[in-house]
Amino acid sequence: MPRNGADPRTRILNAARTEFATYGLAGARIDRIAKSASASKERLYAYYSDKKQLFLEVLELNLREFASDAVLTDHDVPAFAGALFDHAVQHGDHLRMIDWARLETDGTWLPALEVMLGYRDEQVRRIRLAQAAGRVDASWEPAQLMTLVFGIASAWVHEPGVVLTNSGGSDSVAIAARRANVIRAIERLIAPSAEPAIN
Missing domain, CATH: 1.10.357.10 (Tetracycline Repressor, domain 2)
Structure with missing residues (x-):
């Protein structure tokens, strides 16, 4: 069952908001975002082609x-x-x-x-x-x-x-x-x- 009832993409976005606000684009780590979102890196890349695209969506x-x-x-x-x-x-x-x-x-x-x-x-x-x-x-x-x-x-x-x-x-x-x-x-x-x- 998705954490907090949220779908994977929402969880990824929420985790990315915290990560990018803390570390910026260069310092953010995809593996930390995926782990925080209880999602795989593969799932994350299925939604976003790269880290910058995710940053801009956030x-x-x-x-x-x-x-x-x-x-x-x-x-x-x-x-x-x-x-x-x-x-x-x-x-x-x-x-x-x-x-x-x-x-x-x-x-x-x-x-x-x-x-x-x-x-x-x-x-x-x-x-x-x-x-x-x-x-x-x-x-x-x-x-x-x-x-x-x-x-x-x-x-x-x-x-x-x-x-x-x-x-x-x-x-x-x-x-x-x-x-x-x-x-x-x-x-x-x-x-x-x-x-x-x-x-």
């Missing part, structure tokens, strides 16, 4: 989950930033996969790249709608603002002192304070201003 799966998990709705950019922060905290492996892809592939990530670009373009469109509704400072160029929102929401995931010491990684009080600071920063960022933004 990357695309992660990005599709991200794109459905954190979406700008009701013109509420601070709430959107909070959702981005929550995803970064709960799915740090997704951000690590993006880092590995940036470092270890040649940039031909399609269709994973198409997923991310489509997601970004849709959120930028929604920022424009929020500006038209008077909820966001209209002096911001929407694509530039989107980048800043991402950067602020993921700041603690990438800040060297936090990353190297893993400080507050499981401290619910610290996480709640960081989330509140993200929302506060975004509220200030999008508030109407007399000064034009620098694009």
